[in-house]
Amino acid sequence: MPVKDLEQLFQQKIDAEVKIEPRDWMPDAYRKTLIRQISQHAHSEVVGMLPEGNWITRAPSLKRKAILLAKVQDEAGHGLYLYAATETLGVSREETINDLHSGKAKYSSIFNYPTLTWADIGAIGWLVDGAAIMNQVMLTRTSYGPYARAMVRICKEESFHQRQGFESLLVLSRGTPEQKEMCQDAINRWWWPALMMFGPSDSESTHSEQSMRWKIKRKTNDELRQNFIDMCAEQVKILGMHLPDPALRWNEARNHYDFGAINWEEFWNVVKGNGPCNKQRLAARVQAWEDGEWVREAASAYARKKQSGNKAA
Amino acid sequence: MNNFLKKFYYGDIPEEQSGGQYVTKEGKSDWPLWEVFIRSKQGLDHKHVGSLHAADAAMAIENARDVYTRRMEGVSIWVVESKYVHASNPDEAGSLYEPANDKVYRHPTFYQLPDEVNKM
Numbered sequence: 001m002p003v004k005d006l007e008q009l010f011q012q013k014i015d016a017e018v019k020i021e022p023r024d025w026m027p028d029a030y031r032k033t034l035i036r037q038i039s040q041h042a043h044s045e046v047v048g049m050l051p052e053g054n055w056i057t058r059a060p061s062l063k064r065k066a067i068l069l070a071k072v073q074d075e076a077g078h079g080l081y082l083y084a085a086t087e088t089l090g091v092s093r094e095e096t097i098n099d100l101h102s103g104k105a106k107y108s109s110i111f112n113y114p115t116l117t118w119a120d121i122g123a124i125g126w127l128v129d130g131a132a133i134m135n136q137v138m139l140t141r142t143s144y145g146p147y148a149r150a151m152v153r154i155c156k157e158e159s160f161h162q163r164q165g166f167e168s169l170l171v172l173s174r175g176t177p178e179q180k181e182m183c184q185d186a187i188n189r190w191w192w193p194a195l196m197m198f199g200p201s202d203s204e205s206t207h208s209e210q211s212m213r214w215k216i217k218r219k220t221n222d223e224l225r226q227n228f229i230d231m232c233a234e235q236v237k238i239l240g241m242h243l244p245d246p247a248l249r250w251n252e253a254r255n256h257y258d259f260g261a262i263n264w265e266e267f268w269n270v271v272k273g274n275g276p277c278n279k280q281r282l283a284a285r286v287q288a289w290e291d292g293e294w295v296r297e298a299a300s301a302y303a304r305k306k307q308s309g310n311k312a313a
Numbered sequence: 314m315n316n317f318l319k320k321f322y323y324g325d326i327p328e329e330q331s332g333g334q335y336v337t338k339e340g341k342s343d344w345p346l347w348e349v350f351i352r353s354k355q356g357l358d359h360k361h362v363g364s365l366h367a368a369d370a371a372m373a374i375e376n377a378r379d380v381y382t383r384r385m386e387g388v389s390i391w392v393v394e395s396k397y398v399h400a401s402n403p404d405e406a407g408s409l410y411e412p413a414n415d416k417v418y419r420h421p422t423f424y425q426l427p428d429e430v431n432k433m
Contacts, residue, residue, distance in 0.1 A: 306369065
């Protein structure tokens with residue numbers, strides 16, 4: 001069958017809401033887009049453990065330490081689900097990880113910001129995981145089967161991440177003046193980077209239109225961002241805090257909150273590697289990979305030895 | 314640009330990644346890929362939940378425990394090395410499943426019975 005016909009059949013399946021599975025024919029560009037998007041998503045889960053891991057040893061109580069450990073462990077699992085989904089598209093795990101380490105593949109820019117105080121852990125749960133969930137709930141309906149299935153699993157686990165973050169901030173917001181101040185400061189620093197997580201504006205986004213047609217995405221960056229702002233603008237009232245945007249106000253006519261301009265220069269700067277922690281994050285990943293090499297080799301050697309032992313017996 | 318895409322139309326997992334044969338540049342061998350199946354409770358089937366890399370079956374089960382049963386999702390785990398899974402070809406789906414299409418008489422609703430015949 002000529003490629004043109006295959007492409008037509010493929011689009012018909014997408015339009016009819018039939019999921020695409022690994023062995024089905026798909027356009028190269030669809031495969032490539034998915035590899036890029038899912039592996040970036042996987043890298044984000046894995047690199048995302050670093051800013052939070054920073055506070056495991058310094059969590060203010062045993063309860064908070066146990067919660068944070070569980071959350072960070074979840075992120076590792078989410079990375080695995082997504083790496084596995086990437087592999088179904090025909091790239092090996094090692095290639096994918098090499099692309100992260102060489103800087104060829106990106107991860108979410110949000111993880112290039114530092115976690116300066118304990119309140120940052122709460123703010124990450126509420127805002128960063130909140131923004132991620134918004135995106136991920138949409139992706140449970142993405143057109144590629146393995147990606148959609150990974151997302152269902154992730155969303156189920158992720159909702160505790162956001163709730164524990166908000167609850168942690170709630171405790172601070174009802175605490176001493178210093179705790180309140182710490183809470184507001186964390187919100188101030190994480191708010192704008194969290195909004196940037198949805199990616200460039202629709203008019204600037206190079207991949208958006210085709211991704212919508214292929215139903216990889218079902219909502220645009222701007223739509224998701226607006227939903228997120230509407231949600232947080234209400235939730236922040238419960239904390240008795242405010243979002244650091246003087247232009248934020250309810251717009252009756254639009255039925256949405258209006259908000260101020262996002263600093264896209266900062267966004268592109270961080271994407272290009274000049275954020276506060278880019279070098280540190282990547283160095284930590286590379287070191288973990290290199291330090292683990294002897295373990296990976298030893299396990300392989302042990303498995304080989306056991307197998308040949310079995311054969312001899 | 315270096316084209317890193319490899320095409321494969323005949324298997325969920327490309328051959329070279331399905332077992333222990335995948336050799337990296339340094340000549341080291343990657344851990345094989347395993348498919349994981351979980352029984353969520355006694356009385357139910359094992360169901361495919363995902364895949365992972367592990368050096369051997371024991372490690373695959375331990376990793377599956379850590380990744381797929383952190384919230385009491387299972388009471389039993391199967392792992393199968395992915396290279397041993399054989400699958401039907403989606404291109405043949407038409408001819409494979411079409412014969413079942415026109416046999417409505419295989420379904421109980423095909424038969425119209427008087428209302429007096431209860432619960433058959």
